Amino acid sequence: MGSRGRRAFLIGGLGVVAAGAVAGRDSIARGWWLLPGVRKPRQEGALDHAGASWSAASPANWRLADRPDDYRVDRIVIHVTQGDFASSVEAFQNPWHKASAHYIVRQDGHVEQMVRELDVAFHAGNRSMNERSIGIEHEGFVTRPQDFTDALYAASARLAADICRRYGIPADRKHLLGHSEVPGADHTDPGQHWDWDRYLRLVGELLR
Template sequence: MGEPEGQKPGGRGVSRRALLIGGGAAAFGTAVFARDDLGRLWWRMPGVVKKRKEGEVDAKGAQWTAASAYNWRRADRPDDYTIDRVIIHVVQGGYATALRVFKDPAHRAATHYVVRKDGHVAQMIRELDVAFHAGDRGYNERSVGIEHEGFVDDKSSFTAAMYASSARLTAGICERYDIPVDRKHIIGHVEVPGTDHTDPGPHWDWDRYLRLVRAARERLEAPGRKA
């Protein structure tokens, strides 16, 4: 699930950032960079640090458990990279295993969220930052990754509590970034171009999951109601 930095990036931001930090802004002048692009990237200049609130989560009810800083990249999404995908993963192990490896700087990969069988959610990376989870730089920059406890070849891994909790989580992400609830925008890790991963596997019930996501999003959009 790592993000090979030598790979040609997809999406937006990398070429602009390389030029800006490398002094390209001075060389090419403001004619090269649109005003809004410069505004989005001001904090990437050396010595500028974007303010963060320690332990803040994006999803209501999630527990903050920080991933290693080696497993994600600081960003300012959706201002610098458009978020238009949710990517579903399966750990091939337990919840505790996922948290342990995502805290390991040598792992060089992590998702934004991990969902336990009982529905408990840990947030390990802020949604505004780029998690190294898809194995493709462009997909990392455009997506939020959700890991699920369990095994791709074990249907019993995917409990009703897990489906319901994950669906509420995905509905909230889709609501925040105006992402359509469909199979083009909510995908499995297996569907990332060039991946050798198979998760979430044949036992993940996509029809059931999308029904739950749609229902949760409708509750979010209903006047005076929350999912």
């Protein structure tokens, strides 16, 4: 996700554009079948991960797709919000933000889904990676290792294992990567305090 300052600026416009965001979401929901290549029906509030809750991101922050039929899903990109959970949800609901992720994992282990997996979230700053990946945000700051709690690691690992199982994604560092590792990325998340060895071990154990 972008810098803390940019998020604060973008969130400030939320009230002005809220009505437009709702109207845009409703029009897309009604007209999905008119778009070429998009065939799968969508039900508002439907979840891809059983342990999640739903809050819809603004349709300005993601793109309708028909994955994995139109784009193969073979990557998971790990992000850190650089802000708290509530401000991150608000940012993804703000059409001026122009970014979102499929999921946000809170420090207490709660998982919020904001974009359906069949659709393309604007999370990686790279079109090809967006089209082939699921984006998972984690509440916290890259400079604060205490933000990466046991509950956060456990919930994210369950989510990642579920995604890997459903799409046949190997649970390794080639297929689970940080935002900073996306080609062309100018972000530093998840940063040096993210424990990749621990994370991959947890995911792998759940896939056995």
